[in-house]
Amino acid sequence: MSTQPVPKAFCSEEEYLAFERASMAKHAYLAGEIVALTGGTVAHNLIAGNLFAALHQQLRGSGCRVFNSDMRVYVATMGSYTYPDLSVVCGALGTVDERRDTLTNPVVLVEVLSPATERYDRGMKFQHYRTLASLQEYLLLAQDRPxxxxxxxxxxxxxxxxxxxxxxxxxxxxxxxxxxxxxVVYEDVEF
Known part of the structure; x- marks a missing residue:
């Protein structure tokens, strides 16, 4: 996925959530700035989908659940909201409110790298994710090779x-x- 800033002045987390919940498109929130997210490539979708399917199958009955990129993650210490390609939560879902559309306690986060987001996924995003006490694993998956x-x-x-x-x-x-x-992760992906 790539990111594009949305022309808007600084806004609060509450304003972001209200905006995001009413929007048809997905947006990240970083330091008061709303950033539009665009779709991924065929390879990106296959890789994320293949890993989702494999994890979903293996996690049945374990108390852990895997979520795709439609589930937001909130990093409270940084005041950021992101949409990882995959998130896994074990045990009770921690969410920001009763809407249950924003996770606060993932144990695993996965990002499929793209040229537009690779630097951010490796840098600031990982810095933010590392502040999540629940997080135990972070995976970066290339699209251009296994x-x-x-x-x-x-x-x-x-x-x-x-x-x-x-x-x-x-x-x-x-x-x-x-x-x-x-x-299995890279099944049907053409390089």
Missing amino acids: YVEHFTRQAGDTWLLTTLSDPSAELVFVALPCRVALD
Whole structure:
């Protein structure tokens, strides 16, 4: 997905949520600025969809649920709202209000990288996500080749990076009872 600023002066979080809930399009909220999000490529959608399907199947009955990019995530310490490509919550859903359309306690977040968002996904967005006490894993998936960067939280709030590029390699989750082969994640994607 790519981002485009929406021409609007600074607004509060409450104004953003009211605007977003009435909008037909999706927008992120960063430091008082509303940013329009545009659609992804075929590869982006296949990768996110393949991983969603694999996780959904394996998480049945586990108390964990996977959500696609229609579910917003709120990072309270940064006052930001984002739409990760995938989010996983285990146990009770933490949400900002009774509408239950904005998560506050994901254990896993996934972003499929695009040229327009890669720098942000690796930089400021990951800085924001790391402040979520619930977050245990953050994954960045390339679109142009089978390649995954898998960050896992360690003791002392440090993060361990594991990279995967062999299509037969397995993505093994730490916070979830799941294993997914890269060839499943990248099924039907043309490079």
